[in-house]
Amino acid sequence: MIRLDDLAEDVRAAVAAARERVAALHAELPRNELVVWTAGNVSERVAGADLFVIKPSGVSYDELAPEVMVVCDLDGTKIDDGTDERLQPSSDTAAHAYVYRHMPEVGGVVHTHSTYATAWAARREPVPCVLTMMADEFGGEIPVGPFALIGDDSIGRGIVETLSGSRSRAVLMANHGPFTIGKDARAAVKAAVMVEEVARTVHISRQLGEPTRIPQSDIDSLYERYQNVYGQHGPSEEQQR
Numbered sequence: 001m002i003r004l005d006d007l008a009e010d011v012r013a014a015v016a017a018a019r020e021r022v023a024a025l026h027a028e029l030p031r032n033e034l035v036v037w038t039a040g041n042v043s044e045r046v047a048g049a050d051l052f053v054i055k056p057s058g059v060s061y062d063e064l065a066p067e068v069m070v071v072c073d074l075d076g077t078k079i080d081d082g083t084d085e086r087l088q089p090s091s092d093t094a095a096h097a098y099v100y101r102h103m104p105e106v107g108g109v110v111h112t113h114s115t116y117a118t119a120w121a122a123r124r125e126p127v128p129c130v131l132t133m134m135a136d137e138f139g140g141e142i143p144v145g146p147f148a149l150i151g152d153d154s155i156g157r158g159i160v161e162t163l164s165g166s167r168s169r170a171v172l173m174a175n176h177g178p179f180t181i182g183k184d185a186r187a188a189v190k191a192a193v194m195v196e197e198v199a200r201t202v203h204i205s206r207q208l209g210e211p212t213r214i215p216q217s218d219i220d221s222l223y224e225r226y227q228n229v230y231g232q233h234g235p236s237e238e239q240q241r
């Protein structure tokens, strides 16, 4: 079994940094009202190693300190990471691991059961692209993935099949809920917040009548601008010094 203490110093430092980030980001799930009880998880790939960090299963968000974040290899097997050997990683670990193995550009994965996104998942209905925020963030509709049972590669396969070649960073797994991906865990958490927001707004809009879809050329322009122009660019003040 891989022992964390036997790994190179730079890998151990990268694991420690990922544990800090993943522990802190779990607080965003209840803060943004994306989860009840312990029903959601965040993971992040460890830079420069075939490892990722994920929360332990069924532990209260209040108790998710960096030192209880579980370290797994890309098969989803917990390594000897210094935590109690009885501490089990998230029940969705196999799904996260499958995504990291098959989507090398992905550095973070999030799963929640947030109410509105999960309501669309229960209907197995994609959220149509009727909001500029959707075009900006997801570049089109939020797709639905197949129904898959928890515990093996099935969920991961469904996520990868649905999101490979899609601009969407979110998939609604049928009858289950949203899974989101990003370049790192923070980006995947942002996508989880955004998918819930747009699922809620489009649901409310449909109570008023049928929302109007945005033409594809406008979706493309909005996506291009948001991904490449929106926000702050260039070196930070620290980098300029």
Ligand SMILES: O=C(CO)[C@@H](O)[C@H](O)COP(=O)(O)O
Pocket: 038, 039, 040, 041, 055, 056, 057, 058, 059, 089, 090, 091, 092, 111, 150
């Ligand atoms: O969907 C499920 C279980 O049915 C999971 O997403 C849990 O709701 C969260 O599990 P842990 O990450 O705490 O194992």
